Amino acid sequence: MTTLEFARERAEPMPAEQREELLRMPGFGSLYSDHMVTARWTAERGWHDARTQPLAEFSLHPATMAFHYGQTIFEGLKAFWRPAGQHVLFRPRDHAARFARSARRMAMPELPEADFLAAVEAVLRVDAAWVPPARGHSFYLRPFMIAAETHLSNRPAEEYLFAVIGSPARPAAAEPAPIRLWASPEYVRAADGGTGTIKCGGNYGGSYVAQREAAERGCHQVAWLDPRERRYVEEAGGSNLFFVEGDRLVTPPLSGTLLAGVTRDSILRLAGRLGLTVAEEPVALEDWERGCREGRITETFACGTARALAPVGHAVTPDREWAIGDGTTGPVTRRLLTALLDVQYGDAPDEFGWLHAVTPRRE
Known part of the structure; x- marks a missing residue:
């Protein structure tokens, strides 16, 4: 009430x-x-x-x-x-x-x-x-x-x-353009005990200097690394990140510095319906690079309310760059995006009870 x-x-x-x-x-x-x-x-x-x-x-x-x-x-x-x-x-x-x-x-x-x-x-x-x-x-x-x-x-x-x-x-584009991510070696988005798990204005204002640094290097957003070791990939700008390894879908765990995205949770639940194995585990920057170069990690995408899913085509550090898959939107990213949009637009059953109907007021 x-x-x-x-x-x-x-x-x-x-x-x-x-x-x-x-x-x-x-x-x-x-x-x-x-x-x-x-x-x-x-x-x-x-x-x-x-x-x-x-x-x-x-x-x-x-x-x-x-x-x-x-x-x-x-x-x-x-x-x-x-x-x-x-x-x-x-x-x-x-x-x-x-x-x-x-x-x-x-x-x-x-x-x-x-x-x-x-x-x-x-x-x-x-x-x-x-x-x-x-x-x-x-x-x-x-x-x-x-x-x-x-x-x-x-x-x-x-x-x-x-x-x-x-x-x-x-x-929300059915075939969104891949983005380039800059792995910032200097700046962090959030620290343990801080405000990284919530949506307050300072989290975003404090990120813009790194976002500007990314733009200067031809990137669309920042791949934030963990605040302790600057080793583990945590988020992309203000979005959560996912990595595709065969039939596994991996995302960093909610460690206390990451935002618990509603779209993140939606993707985790839709993935099981699509037959993917879901894992919440740390992903080191060097493992991301190695996995891409060896062909194990075939797709990476960011997700959030504003853009739904955004494929990552390339990652950039101060001394190197690598492509994810062939640099385009991968099939798993495409399937998950379609599954999410189908629920939101009523083209698939709302199995999880996510939709809240509102009838406009009659004058």
Whole structure:
């Protein structure tokens, strides 16, 4: 049962013809739907003032604590079109649980699962017309929370702002272009006991210097190595990594520095249905290279909510480079991507109970 009741204020919707033109090829993260949800938390009142309202800018004091001490967390999940006016959210309860874990780690108030679900449902219902109807397209929802108290003390804030915005997202390509990964020898994404297992803003801002270094070397993203030995491959940018060895699918274990990706878990479970043996075990950089050169590791791919699956075609270090397989999208990557999209778009049974149906509000 929800504890928040979302008061509702309608925006003037974008004209249908203009919206449909934008939805033909929306890109990612640059186009936004008409509404947003907000709610506030204070130490005195708890969660309150929940509302669905027109998308608008926030007005924040320069001393807002989020600007100074980094108490910011977020999630990203997708909704998909269905006929007869219905839509589905993909694994929203798993995202709600991770949002709560992020809040605990950052000393922020937890938003109950029921309220998280009510918030994302509210945006999806009011902006149902923004959900693209074509396979491959989706509606990306971004829940986030910031410390909203005005104060310069170095401590957890006593006021927070939660919000959800929506953004129609570009198609997940059936044959995505392979990416090149830079194995950074200097920078690490996270350390034991740190915040690598959650989605807080600092994890991402702190990675951009290495991402820029990758771009300077002709790579799309960073292959993060473990913080202790700089030996074991952990993640690719903000995505989890998988390696294909024959009929084995290998991914690094959740060691305390890796994000427990919802897409990662989905791939692990779909792999068994496709007859693959799944292993969660460390993968050393030298073993990855050797396995590729010897033909044992035939595919590597990254996965995450935003891009689904992205094949890795080449890996680069300061003194060498190697191809994974023939440098193109491999058959296992293709099968897993198709299996994931089939569930999300309703072309395969939802055997795992991942889909959460939402019926748009009738005016």
